[in-house]
Amino acid sequence: MILKKIKSPEDIDRLSFKELSILASEMRNRIIEVASKRGGHVAPSLGVVELTIALLKVFKPPVDKIIWDVSHQSYGYKLLTGRNDSFDTLRQFGGISGFLSRSESIYDAFGAGHASTSLSAAIGFAIARDLRGDDYDVIAVIGDGALTGGMAMEGLNQIGYHNNNILVILNDNKMSIAENVGGMREYLTRLQSAEIYNKIMEDAWDLLEKLPKGLSTKAKNSARKLSEGLKNLIVPNIIFEEFGLSYYGPIDGHNIPELITLLSKIKKIKGAKLLHIITEKGRGYKPAEEEPTLFHGLGPFDPESGKPIKKKGQKNYSDIFGEIIVEEARENEDIIAITAAMPNGTGLVNFSKEFPNRFYDVGIAEQHAVTFAGGLAAGGMRPVCAIYSTFLQRAFDQIIHDIALQRLPVIFCIDRGGLVGEDGATHHGAFDLSYLRMIPNMVIMTPRDELEFKRMFKTALDYEDGPIAIRYPRGQVEGVESLDRITSIPIGKGEMLHKGDNPLVLVVGPLVYRVLKIAKESDDINPTIIDARFIKPLDEELILKLARKSDKIITVEDNAIAGGFGSAVMELLSDNGLKRDIFRIGIPDRFITYGNQLRLHESIGMGEETLKERMKEFTK
Numbered sequence: 001m002i003l004k005k006i007k008s009p010e011d012i013d014r015l016s017f018k019e020l021s022i023l024a025s026e027m028r029n030r031i032i033e034v035a036s037k038r039g040g041h042v043a044p045s046l047g048v049v050e051l052t053i054a055l056l057k058v059f060k061p062p063v064d065k066i067i068w069d070v071s072h073q074s075y076g077y078k079l080l081t082g083r084n085d086s087f088d089t090l091r092q093f094g095g096i097s098g099f100l101s102r103s104e105s106i107y108d109a110f111g112a113g114h115a116s117t118s119l120s121a122a123i124g125f126a127i128a129r130d131l132r133g134d135d136y137d138v139i140a141v142i143g144d145g146a147l148t149g150g151m152a153m154e155g156l157n158q159i160g161y162h163n164n165n166i167l168v169i170l171n172d173n174k175m176s177i178a179e180n181v182g183g184m185r186e187y188l189t190r191l192q193s194a195e196i197y198n199k200i201m202e203d204a205w206d207l208l209e210k211l212p213k214g215l216s217t218k219a220k221n222s223a224r225k226l227s228e229g230l231k232n233l234i235v236p237n238i239i240f241e242e243f244g245l246s247y248y249g250p251i252d253g254h255n256i257p258e259l260i261t262l263l264s265k266i267k268k269i270k271g272a273k274l275l276h277i278i279t280e281k282g283r284g285y286k287p288a289e290e291e292p293t294l295f296h297g298l299g300p301f302d303p304e305s306g307k308p309i310k311k312k313g314q315k316n317y318s319d320i321f322g323e324i325i326v327e328e329a330r331e332n333e334d335i336i337a338i339t340a341a342m343p344n345g346t347g348l349v350n351f352s353k354e355f356p357n358r359f360y361d362v363g364i365a366e367q368h369a370v371t372f373a374g375g376l377a378a379g380g381m382r383p384v385c386a387i388y389s390t391f392l393q394r395a396f397d398q399i400i401h402d403i404a405l406q407r408l409p410v411i412f413c414i415d416r417g418g419l420v421g422e423d424g425a426t427h428h429g430a431f432d433l434s435y436l437r438m439i440p441n442m443v444i445m446t447p448r449d450e451l452e453f454k455r456m457f458k459t460a461l462d463y464e465d466g467p468i469a470i471r472y473p474r475g476q477v478e479g480v481e482s483l484d485r486i487t488s489i490p491i492g493k494g495e496m497l498h499k500g501d502n503p504l505v506l507v508v509g510p511l512v513y514r515v516l517k518i519a520k521e522s523d524d525i526n527p528t529i530i531d532a533r534f535i536k537p538l539d540e541e542l543i544l545k546l547a548r549k550s551d552k553i554i555t556v557e558d559n560a561i562a563g564g565f566g567s568a569v570m571e572l573l574s575d576n577g578l579k580r581d582i583f584r585i586g587i588p589d590r591f592i593t594y595g596n597q598l599r600l601h602e603s604i605g606m607g608e609e610t611l612k613e614r615m616k617e618f619t620k
């Protein structure tokens with residue numbers, strides 16, 4: 001086993017090309033072995049095994065800075081940077097993260113989890129280096145999917161302009177999570193097919209190699225210009241060159257010797273450069289090659305067959321959303337569904353098939369998605385923006401400036417609200433109730449189960465006075481008897497689910513069921529339990545009426561306690577001169593790690609056991 005002996009990247013220095021190729025297949029086996037048990041981002045990591053090896057052969061982190069965009073493709077990098085032994089604990093509570101993190105390893109130059117940040121971080125590193133007179137290389141690896149994010153364009157804009165020494169590697173596999181979309185994608189395809197261009201590139205390399213040493217800079221520049229001139233004859237515009245970066249490629253990203261040779265050459269060329277490599281997502285593992293979208297990120301699976309190990313009959317919130325929107329869209333031709341590169345994750349695949357003209361995947365572009373919805377709404381349509389809570393953070397200003405300020409009736413279906421589990425801090429939807437609650441004209445709802453979800457979607461469609469959000473968690477939905485006719489809910493109306501005495505417990509979302517169970521099974525407390533349903537506007541009448549009769553109040557939410565639902569309740573009581581003993585239960589004011597969702601809830605006092613204890617203790 002070669003991999004077993006690699007304790008740090010220096011250990012690959014002495015390996016021959018043949019050994020490196022064996023190492024690549026050992027890395028793939030290890031990734032499949034562990035990810036099949038732990039779940040994770042399989043296909044992205046398998047696609048960059050050769051690139052990872054080549055990068056570590058040519059560059060020397062932690063001195064050189066390798067910045068992986070999203071960092072979901074970094075399993076191989078982890079294996080070669082001292083984390084093979086701990087790799088079995090991938091994404092587990094107390095184990096190693098599924099993403100890169102500066103606190104996990106000195107080799108992780110810049111943490112990530114959200115897309116399109118690598119170029120901005122890279123130019124930051126490069127300018128810091130140059131101002132401080134340090135000497136190291138900065139390399140950003142970005143996928144063609146991540147390149148659709150506006151931030152990547154903003155980074156590219158600055159990189160080309162300043163021309164600091166940076167290497168951008170564009171890892172082009174034609175895939176985002178689903179098939180990549182948009183004008184940039186089409187352009188990259190045209191670039192790939194420009195074979196004559198490649199040939200001329202090779203000639204240009206030869207020419208530059210053959211230039212005598214000691215040639216003046218002016219002469220070298222002329223030679224470079226000549227090669228660029230040749231390129232432009234064949235492919236009219238290399239967009240990256242227009243931005244100011246030197247473009248190399250496209251080359252096969254699975255050929256280790258070629259990658260190493262080219263990277264070594266490019267390393268010597270100063271300035272802003274972009275190397276375009278072509279890779280295959282899921283490379284080397286048939287199930288992942290055949291179904292790269294499924295294997296982008298998944299739970300445990302059988303390594304032999306590649307079949308996901310999933311308990312049967314479990315519907316999650318995204319499935320329900322997918323069903324409701326299709327049903328409603330059959331009746332209402334104005335409904336438009338928008339996703340930012342997550343058609344599968346948000347449950348919109350069936351919608352996209354049945355209503356291709358009313359479905360828009362805008363790429364990894366949450367900000368644009370929101371303002372695009374604003375335009376659609378202003379134009380008379382009923383846009384539904386389905387975005388994960390954590391990614392909607394990107395569009396905070398757009399929600400304020402483009403939607404709420406103009407009272408545009410955009411429906412936000414916010415998936416993965418609350419703690420998500422194994423993806424950890426970068427992906428928890430911990431903040432949405434807080435960041436949306438402060439925005440005027442917003443209505444925010446959280447369903448506790450399937451039926452409430454359906455009713456809330458109806459409510460959202462009936463509401464045309466401005467933006468309205470439905471926020472729901474990752475995971476299984478509590479199924480309840482459906483009604484023949486789904487009716488909407490009056491805006492701002494909560495519901496009493498259990499009449500007891502002390503304390504008064506105000507809950508939002510499916511945690512209601514956890515609280516109900518605790519109340520049912522516990523002899524010590526007999527709380528009054530309210531599903532507040534609306535975070536904004538609050539059911540002021542109901543809450544104040546009950547609060548007047550209770551001296552102890554508990555609020556429960558799967559959101560940051562800072563500024564969330566509990567804070568809203570406190571503000572309401574304070575504004576009405578009610579001084580009460582209040583206990584806010586929610587996500588504490590720190591970033592929460594990764595691990596099983598229930599385990600994480602236990603760890604912050606919101607699991608069944610810990611929640612019960614805290615409720616009892618407070619009520620005493």
Ligand SMILES: Cc1ncc(C[n+]2csc(CCOP(=O)(O)OP(=O)(O)O)c2C)c(N)n1
Nearest residue numbers: 044113114115143144145146175176177341
């Ligand atoms: C802001 C943001 N939106 C959405 C996502 C979800 N997401 C994770 S990876 C990914 C696709 C990335 O595609 P690409 O950059 O081409 O990398 P690949 O997985 O194909 O290697 C998406 C949409 C994210 N991480 N961040």
